Amino acid sequence: MKKKIMIQWFEQGSIAIPKLLMIHYRKMGLNEIEFMVLLHVHTFLESGKTFPTPDEIADRMTISSVQCMEVLRTLVQNGFLMIEGSQKDGALCESYSLQPLWEKILQLLMNETISEELEMQQQLENSLYSIFEQEFGRPLSPFECETLTMWQDQDHHTPVIIQTALREAVLSGKLNFRYIDRILFEWKKNGIKTVEQAQQYGQKFRANQTRNSAPMRQETKYTGKVPFYNWLEQ
Structure with missing residues (x-):
């Protein structure tokens, strides 16, 4: 649907198509003469x-x-230009359409975007x-590397979320893959998808852990150790 709307914008001349052509015509397999012929066809179409x-x-x-006729034929054959037929006052009228060209430009831009992503x-x-x-503080084991891959490919966690879970494990004093896996499981179960949501959830979890352990802390002497928060007890 979006693709169709953008093509309609192109047809209406609301986007600087010559600029897009200037930038991308070589990548699309067009030479300078073919580019200029298309540009002139575009200009004629805009003038009616x-x-x-x-x-x-x-x-x-x-x-x-x-030479121009041969270039036009090549452009049609290679899918850059299309000839459309219509009826007007009982007579068959032909017209050029640059829709195939716009589609090729869109596809090129989409492919480049996908490649960049x-x-x-x-x-x-x-x-x-x-x-x-x-x-x-060490190289990861093959099992740990496989776990990292599984979190992304099978569980569909983003690298940023996985990194956030790692930070949460560090805060909790439980730096191991089983603990991080449990954090990611809890986040996914509770619909946590962004870093902000994960941070808020972690703050609430640690606050609850602190409240639950408050009476015990009053009966024990201060040892100077930093308390850790156990996600495995969820």
Whole structure:
């Protein structure tokens, strides 16, 4: 639906398509002559002339009408340009449509966005391994690496949430994978999906732990040790 709406915007000239073409035409497999022919077709369409002839397009360029006709044929064959037919006053009328071109531009931009997201995700994952190894003070075991992968691929926890769970385990004085797994399980069960939600949930949990252990602390002497909060007792 969004794709269709954007194509309609393109058709209405509300987006600077020539700029998009200028930036991406080479990546789309177009050469300079094909790019200019498409640009001239776009200009004709915006001015209300829906089916300019090769002569009319070639008059604005340094190529012959024959060359222009061949370029137009190539653009149609390669899916950059489309010829549409319609009835007007009982006669068949033809017109050019740049919708295939807009679709190719959108697909290119979507693919680039996906590639950037995957690259960023990979960087986050690599960074996550480094953060765990730094916090544990040693290289992770194969089982621990597999657990990290499982949290992301099977349990669909984001690297940021996993890192937040690691911090929570450090605060609780329980730096081990079983404990972190329990934290992630509790968060998922309670619909925790963002860092802010996780931090709020952790604060409430520690507050409850503190209240529950208050009477015991009054009967014992201060030892100077920092209390830890046990998520495994949930």
